[in-house]
Amino acid sequence: MQTIVFAGAGSMAEAIIQGWVKEGVVVPPAIHVMNKSNEEKLAKLANSYGVQVVSDRRAILTKADCVILAMKPKDVMAGMNDLAPYLREDTAVLSVVAGTSIETIQSVLGNRPVVRVMPNTSATIGMSASGMAFSEEVSDELKATFKKMLEAIGLVIEVKEEELHAITALSGSGPAYLYYLVEAFEQAGMKYGLEQGTIRSLAVQTIAGAAEMLKQSNEEPTELRRKVTSPGGTTAAGIQALENHHFKQAIEACIDEATKRSIELAAE
Ligand SMILES: NC(=O)C1=CN([C@@H]2O[C@H](COP(=O)(O)OP(=O)(O)OC[C@H]3O[C@@H](n4cnc5c(N)ncnc54)[C@H](O)[C@@H]3O)[C@@H](O)[C@H]2O)C=CC1
Numbered sequence: 001m002q003t004i005v006f007a008g009a010g011s012m013a014e015a016i017i018q019g020w021v022k023e024g025v026v027v028p029p030a031i032h033v034m035n036k037s038n039e040e041k042l043a044k045l046a047n048s049y050g051v052q053v054v055s056d057r058r059a060i061l062t063k064a065d066c067v068i069l070a071m072k073p074k075d076v077m078a079g080m081n082d083l084a085p086y087l088r089e090d091t092a093v094l095s096v097v098a099g100t101s102i103e104t105i106q107s108v109l110g111n112r113p114v115v116r117v118m119p120n121t122s123a124t125i126g127m128s129a130s131g132m133a134f135s136e137e138v139s140d141e142l143k144a145t146f147k148k149m150l151e152a153i154g155l156v157i158e159v160k161e162e163e164l165h166a167i168t169a170l171s172g173s174g175p176a177y178l179y180y181l182v183e184a185f186e187q188a189g190m191k192y193g194l195e196q197g198t199i200r201s202l203a204v205q206t207i208a209g210a211a212e213m214l215k216q217s218n219e220e221p222t223e224l225r226r227k228v229t230s231p232g233g234t235t236a237a238g239i240q241a242l243e244n245h246h247f248k249q250a251i252e253a254c255i256d257e258a259t260k261r262s263i264e265l266a267a268e
C-alpha cells in the first residue's frame with residue numbers, strides 16, 4: 001500500500017507503526033498520522049519512526065489506499081464524519097476501535113472494504129494477539145495484504161465479527177489482567193520480605209516460561225499444571241486457596257463484564 005492514514009495517533013497507533021516499521025512491512029513515507037489534538041505526539045511519531053504528519057487532510061485522504069480508525073470509541077462517529085467527504089470509493093478502512101461494528105462504519109463511510117482488528121498493546125514488540133474480521137467487500141487479495149500487515153505485529157486469527165466482543169475481553173484487554181497479576185504477586189511477596197525487584201524478575205520469567213511451555217510442549221494446561229503439583233505439596237495448597245477464593249468464577253466474571261462492556265460500546 002502506498003498511502004496509509006492513521007485517524008487517531010495514540011498508543012495503539014504507535015504500537016502498530018512501531019511493528020510495521022521494524023518489520024519493514026510498510027515503509028515510513030507511506031504512513032501518515034493525524035490527531036484531533038496532541039500535536040506533540042505527532043511530532044514524536046515523525047521523529048521516532050519517520051512517518052508523515054498530515055497537514056493537508058484533503059490532499060492525503062483523497063489518495064489514501066487505507067484509512068485506519070484508531071481513536072477512542074467515544075470519538076469515532078465524529079472522526080468518521082470528518083473523513084467521509086474525502087474518501088475514494090475504493091479506499092479501505094481498518095478499524096481497531098473496540099465495539100464499533102462494520103455496519104456502523106459502513107453506515108457513515110459507505111459500503112467499502114472494512115477490516116476490524118482487535119490487537120493488544122504487545123504489538124509494540126511484535127507480540128500482539130489479534131482477532132480480525134472482514135466485511136464482504138474485502139477481496140481475497142486485500143485479505144492477504146491485511147493478514148501480512150497484521151502478522152508484522154504478532155499473531156492474527158480471522159474470526160466472525162460477532163466473536164470480536166469476547167476477543168476484546170480476552171486478548172484485547174488481556175495484557176492488563178496479566179500486569180494486574182504481577183502487581184498482586186508483588187504485593188503478596190513483599191509481605192515475606194522479598195525485594196519488589198526480585199519478585200518482578202521471578203514473576204516475569206515464570207509467566208514467560210509458562211507461556212513458552214504452553215506453546216512448545218503441545219501439552220494441555222491441565223497436564224502442565226499436574227506436573228507442577230506434588231501431592232500434599234505447596235502448589236496443591238496454593239491451588240486450593242485459589243479454589244476457596246473462587247478464582248475461576250472471578251476470571252469468568254472478568255471476561256463476562258469486559259464482553260458486556262464491548263457490546264455496550266457498540267450500542268452507544
Ligand atoms: N490501548 C489498547 O490496549 C487497545 C486499544 N484499542 C482501541 O484502539 C483505539 C485507540 O486507543 P488508544 O490508542 O489507546 O487511544 P489514545 O487515546 O492513546 O489515542 C487516540 C487518539 O485519537 C485522537 N483522536 C480523537 N478524535 C479524533 C478524530 N476525530 N480524528 C483524528 N484523531 C482523533 C486523539 O487525539 C488521540 O491522540 C480505541 O478505540 C481502543 O478501543 C484496541 C486494542 C487495544
Ligand SMILES: O=C(O)[C@@H]1CCC=N1
Pocket residue numbers: 098168172173
Ligand atoms: O479498554 C479498552 O476499551 C481497550 C480495548 C481493548 C483494550 N483496551
